[in-house]
Amino acid sequence: MSTAVTNIGLEKKTSKELAEKLNHLLAAYQVFYQNVRGFHWNIRGDKFFTLHIKFEELYTDSLVKIDEIAERILTLGFTPSHAFSDYIADSLIHEIKNESKDTACVQQVLSGLQTIIEIEREVSSLSAEVGDDGTNDLITTYxxxxxxVIWMYNAYLR
Structure with a gap:
């Protein structure tokens, strides 16, 4: 096996590029996760019981995806980011502080998911182009x- 190829048979150069994009996705997920966790804790009003549960489902799912993304970066032969300062610096999602209004929280969830999907589509496009089926399968499932989920949260707002 050539030294220009990773342990899983992918070109090192493109694997590095994929790992970098996955680290950006990881950063976005980490900030999104913490935002949704805060919405779960702070939600108020007559929609509390509904949204408290939905936000918990969302952050629990995000936590699983965070782990899978980090493990995929490792599988590609690179190191996942693991410092919150890096997450804040690299994330296209901004942290939301002390939000408790139902529609504002849901709108932030939608905005965060739309940003995450944009990053995922970039990762998916590159992984398909370079023949990284493992990354592509993971991301297209997400x-x-x-x-x-976006359809459902939009339905909630209407």
């Missing part, structure tokens, strides 16, 4: 799931 996209399909999140498109449905």
């Amino acid at each position: 996209i399909r799931e999140q498109e449905k």
Whole structure:
């Protein structure tokens, strides 16, 4: 096996580029996770019981995805970011502080998911281009799931 190829048979150069994009996705997920966790804790009003549970489902799912993304970066032969300062610096999602209004929280969830999907589509495009089926399968599954979640949260707002 050539030294320009990773342990899983992918070109090192493109694997590095994928790992960098995955680290950006990881950063976005970490900030999104913490935002949703805060919405779960702070939600107030007559929609409390509904949204408290939905936000918990969302952050629990995000936590699983965070771990899978980090493990994929390791599988590609690189190191996942693991410092919150890096997450804040690299994330396209901004931290939300002390939000408790139902519609504002849901709008932030939608905005965060839309940003995550944009990053995932970039990762998916590159992984398909370079023949990284493992990354592509992981990410396209996320996209399909999140498109449905976006539809549901939009339905809630209407």
